Amino acid sequence: MLINISTIIFAAAIALFLWSCYRRFRLLLLGRPESRFNNIGKRIEGVLYYAFGQRCTVSHGYRFGWNHLVLFWSFMLLLIANIEFLLEGLFPDSISFSLLPPGMYHPLAFLIEIASALALLAVSIAVIRRLAFPPWYIEARSMDAFIILGLIALLMLAFFGLHAGEIAQGTEEAASFMPVSNFVASAFFSKVPAGSLNGYIDAFWWLHAIVLLGFLNYLPYSKHMHILTGIPNVYLRSLTKVNTQPREEFKKGNEFGVGRIDQFTWKNLTDSYSCTECGRCTDNCPATNTGKVLDPRLIILNMKVNLLVNGPGIIRNEETVIPLIGSGKEGSVAEQALWDCTTCGACMEVCPVFIEHVVEIVQMRRNLVEMKAKVPEELIALFENIEQRSNPWGIAPGDRAKWAADLDVKLFEPGKTEYLFYVGCFGSFDARSKKVSQAISKILNDSGISWGLLGKEELCCGDSMRRLGNEFVFDSMTQENIRLFNEKGIKKIITQCPHCYNTFKNDYRQYGMELEVVHHTDLINDMIKSGKLKLDDAKDFGNLVFHDSCYLGRYNGIYEAPRNVIASITGQAPIEMERHKDRSFCCGAGGGRMWMEEATGKLINIERVEEAMKKDPKTICVCCPYCMTMFEDGIKGIKADDKVQVLDLAEIVSAALK
Ligand code: SF4
Ligand code: SF4
Numbered sequence: 001m002l003i004n005i006s007t008i009i010f011a012a013a014i015a016l017f018l019w020s021c022y023r024r025f026r027l028l029l030l031g032r033p034e035s036r037f038n039n040i041g042k043r044i045e046g047v048l049y050y051a052f053g054q055r056c057t058v059s060h061g062y063r064f065g066w067n068h069l070v071l072f073w074s075f076m077l078l079l080i081a082n083i084e085f086l087l088e089g090l091f092p093d094s095i096s097f098s099l100l101p102p103g104m105y106h107p108l109a110f111l112i113e114i115a116s117a118l119a120l121l122a123v124s125i126a127v128i129r130r131l132a133f134p135p136w137y138i139e140a141r142s143m144d145a146f147i148i149l150g151l152i153a154l155l156m157l158a159f160f161g162l163h164a165g166e167i168a169q170g171t172e173e174a175a176s177f178m179p180v181s182n183f184v185a186s187a188f189f190s191k192v193p194a195g196s197l198n199g200y201i202d203a204f205w206w207l208h209a210i211v212l213l214g215f216l217n218y219l220p221y222s223k224h225m226h227i228l229t230g231i232p233n234v235y236l237r238s239l240t241k242v243n244t245q246p247r248e249e250f251k252k253g254n255e256f257g258v259g260r261i262d263q264f265t266w267k268n269l270t271d272s273y274s275c276t277e278c279g280r281c282t283d284n285c286p287a288t289n290t291g292k293v294l295d296p297r298l299i300i301l302n303m304k305v306n307l308l309v310n311g312p313g314i315i316r317n318e319e320t321v322i323p324l325i326g327s328g329k330e331g332s333v334a335e336q337a338l339w340d341c342t343t344c345g346a347c348m349e350v351c352p353v354f355i356e357h358v359v360e361i362v363q364m365r366r367n368l369v370e371m372k373a374k375v376p377e378e379l380i381a382l383f384e385n386i387e388q389r390s391n392p393w394g395i396a397p398g399d400r401a402k403w404a405a406d407l408d409v410k411l412f413e414p415g416k417t418e419y420l421f422y423v424g425c426f427g428s429f430d431a432r433s434k435k436v437s438q439a440i441s442k443i444l445n446d447s448g449i450s451w452g453l454l455g456k457e458e459l460c461c462g463d464s465m466r467r468l469g470n471e472f473v474f475d476s477m478t479q480e481n482i483r484l485f486n487e488k489g490i491k492k493i494i495t496q497c498p499h500c501y502n503t504f505k506n507d508y509r510q511y512g513m514e515l516e517v518v519h520h521t522d523l524i525n526d527m528i529k530s531g532k533l534k535l536d537d538a539k540d541f542g543n544l545v546f547h548d549s550c551y552l553g554r555y556n557g558i559y560e561a562p563r564n565v566i567a568s569i570t571g572q573a574p575i576e577m578e579r580h581k582d583r584s585f586c587c588g589a590g591g592g593r594m595w596m597e598e599a600t601g602k603l604i605n606i607e608r609v610e611e612a613m614k615k616d617p618k619t620i621c622v623c624c625p626y627c628m629t630m631f632e633d634g635i636k637g638i639k640a641d642d643k644v645q646v647l648d649l650a651e652i653v654s655a656a657l658k
Pocket of ligand 1: 281288342343344348
């Protein structure tokens with residue numbers, strides 16, 4: 001009778017679990033198509049390294065990440081034991097590890113015993129942490145979190161109870177390989193009469209069964225759904241750095257960007273199911289850290305909520321219940337949160353399951369810009385200026401090369417010149433950045449390489465348009481630039497702005513334009529190494545602090561070149577701020593934020609400047625015109641402009657030239 005009941009209960013619970021999974025996973029198929037199945041070998045390698053190796057979980061100083069690693073691995077081992085338990089419930093007496101030969105069963109029993117003990121320990125630590133030192137975000141102490149931790153703990157206790165009963169009864173053949181169960185047996189069952197042991201064993205078996213089946217059926221509806229999708233999401237990750245957004249197809253009748261949940265791709269939707277709610281993205285987000293509306297973790301979680309609420313209706317061709325984007329609480333994702341993002345990429349860098357926040361944020365911006373014409377006031381003039389005069393201020397294009405009027409600078413000559421020095425809008429028009437353009441020209445002339453400018457023919461690269469979601473204008477600007485580059489036979493470009501660098505290098509590739517793009521930091525580093533630049537003896541810039549630009553470092557992995565250049569000029573490595581290299585804190589200007597007001601919270605540049613000032617600098621070195629502006633403004637903001645200077649790396653090198 002017991003056997004029949006267990007078979008029926010197990011079969012029903014497993015069927016219900018599969019049905020819940022089907023209902024959840026069919027919603028993912030609502031997403032637009034996207035290809036994520038190439039290069040299987042590299043994907044598997046990534047799963048081994050990042051998911052099974054828990055690489056991101058234990059990095060970046062997250063001490064409790066080690067606890068997650070223990071829980072993850074215990075869980076993996078217990079998966080085998082729990083599958084056996086489910087099969088045993090379905091086919092009583094036919095399937096059991098105890099039917100294996102002792103040489104296999106005993107080590108397996110030992111392994112499962114240790115994994116269970118470790119899981120119990122890790123769960124206890126997680127509960128204590130949530131009660132005593134909770135992460136700052138409210139959901140860390142949610143009922144959902146405690147239910148899952150409680151279920152795991154109960155599962156382990158039932159496991160030890162069951163095996164301790166069998167040991168006391170003398171029916172557990174691997175007893176000597178089960179130290180914890182042995183301890184429980186002698187502590188709790190030594191005085192239990194032999195006739196009552198069967199009752200205890202049955203009770204623990206059923207407790208284990210009910211908790212396991214309950215856990216299984218709770219999973220698809222809980223925050224721990226990432227247990228099912230996290231590893232697949234690592235497998236499906238982008239194999240290259242996520243340093244751009246997908247191209248839009250401008251066909252009549254198309255909807256642009258993402259304004260409804262099913263306009264994301266199925267991979268974006270899988271991201272939303274995979275969030276572990278660890279909060280790392282939010283911990284590192286400059287917008288959240290300075291009190292803005294944006295919380296990248298919530299963007300992802302709210303995408304999931306929207307999918308779960310609207311998805312079933314979308315399948316039935318019904319109207320959606322909650323808009324995806326809305327101001328205040330009208331939609332799942334607050335409009336202001338989307339505009340708060342600096343696209344710095346800090347969130348994507350630390351996410352253990354490779355969620356692509358920026359891609360998703362920019363696609364929602366596109367919908368606001370292209371479908372709803374809902375943009376912050378300040379952007380209207382910017383869009384017009386860039387569209388009409390190809391620069392953010394609407395200055396006459398004829399003024400582009402005025403900064404070079406008194407210098408020995410030539411125009412790019414097709415077939416003769418090797419490198420185009422693409423100056424960019426800031427370098428051409430901004431008074432402070434023009435000095436950097438002049439410093440770069442001096443360095444290029446000294447190096448003896450063949451280079452030239454486009455002068456008044458130069459156009460904006462389109463970075464701000466793309467990150468702000470004005471994809472239509474970006475698309476036409478890109479095609480115009482490509483036409484110009486092809487016409488002039490331009491193949492090699494030197495940039496001074498990391499945003500131009502990233503755009504030419506990564507965005508233009510989507511248009512089939514493969515350019516050899518080099519940022520001046522890399523070029524100068526190479527020229528110093530090869531002896532093309534002759535430098536004076538060690539120069540003194542006082543305490544020199546270096547700031548990593550997001551689009552140079554995190555987006556394109558250029559960390560060492562500027563540090564090497566500084567070391568070869570000053571004789572020592574730059575002083576590092578607490579947040580540097582891949583953990584660097586944004587200056588606040590990326591993602592088009594350069595052109596917008598920061599109305600909420602603390603200014604991001606003030607936060608960063610204050611961090612730099614802790615190192616008592618005489619010089620702050622930057623490699624980006626946006627960073628230059630943000631730092632200079634920030635330093636004025638805290639009234640420290642008499643104590644510290646901001647220099648571009650090129651200015652430091654130019655001052656050191658022989
Ligand atoms: S890109 Fe930067 S600003 Fe935007 S959500 Fe991620 S961490 Fe925050
Ligand atoms: S998006 Fe990634 S980093 Fe952010 S909470 Fe989710 S899993 Fe953690």
